[in-house]
Amino acid sequence: AQSVTQLDSHVSVSEGTPVLLRCNYSSSYSPSLFWYVQHPNKGLQLLLKYTSAATLVKGINGFEAEFKKSETSFHLTKPSAHMSDAAEYFCVVKLRDDKIIFGKGTRLHILP
Amino acid sequence: DGGITQSPKYLFRKEGQNVTLSCEQNLNHDAMYWYRQDPGQGLRLIYYSQIVNDFQKGDIAEGYSVSREKKESFPLTVTSAQKNPTAFYLCASSRGGAALSYEQYFGPGTRLTVT
Numbered sequence: 001a002q003s004v005t006q007l008d009s010h011v012s013v014s015e016g017t018p019v020l021l022r023c024n025y026s027s028s029y030s031p032s033l034f035w036y037v038q039h040p041n042k043g044l045q046l047l048l049k050y051t052s053a054a055t056l057v058k059g060i061n062g063f064e065a066e067f068k069k070s071e072t073s074f075h076l077t078k079p080s081a082h083m084s085d086a087a088e089y090f091c092v093v094k095l096r097d098d099k100i101i102f103g104k105g106t107r108l109h110i111l112p
Numbered sequence: 113d114g115g116i117t118q119s120p121k122y123l124f125r126k127e128g129q130n131v132t133l134s135c136e137q138n139l140n141h142d143a144m145y146w147y148r149q150d151p152g153q154g155l156r157l158i159y160y161s162q163i164v165n166d167f168q169k170g171d172i173a174e175g176y177s178v179s180r181e182k183k184e185s186f187p188l189t190v191t192s193a194q195k196n197p198t199a200f201y202l203c204a205s206s207r208g209g210a211a212l213s214y215e216q217y218f219g220p221g222t223r224l225t226v227t
Contacts (some may be wrong), residue, residue: 044202090154102155
């Protein structure tokens, strides 16, 4: 069965330190993968997407993610956290039949 | 400006009343979606529509109904049969077709409180 697992429900980092948000997926073929960000009481905004081109994908606000087929992972990283990065992040898988699967989300806290 | 609008931002209703949430897009997208968001549960799909006059149930359709009479509009009705309607509701749209690369665009959401 296809699924998306975000391994941490909460992540806390200090401002200026690296961010790592982990996402693993399960699929019988290479899907499209997306990361979205949601600030409190707002809709979701696309950060980046992987669609079988380059495995290292750069997104907005300095975020990037690497698709690793052997590990079925699509972890989101940023070299240096900013206070404005505090939000909830969702890893999303899109399958061939247009089915879209959301991870349960990771809330990122930035410590001053 | 192109985008998705949802109205109202906050909605309050008494138990037993039906309520309709509005979703409009001017992105010329074929596909539209309704999600429900509860704390700690991520997003759960209620209904989606890939084309006008057609829609499919998602994972949690019970107690909800939709219509898709126009490409731009996909209203969601929360009926009195929905046992726990208080939640944050998000509407999204995307280009249709089989391409995997099409991402979703989300509206700002409607927070519904039923007492």
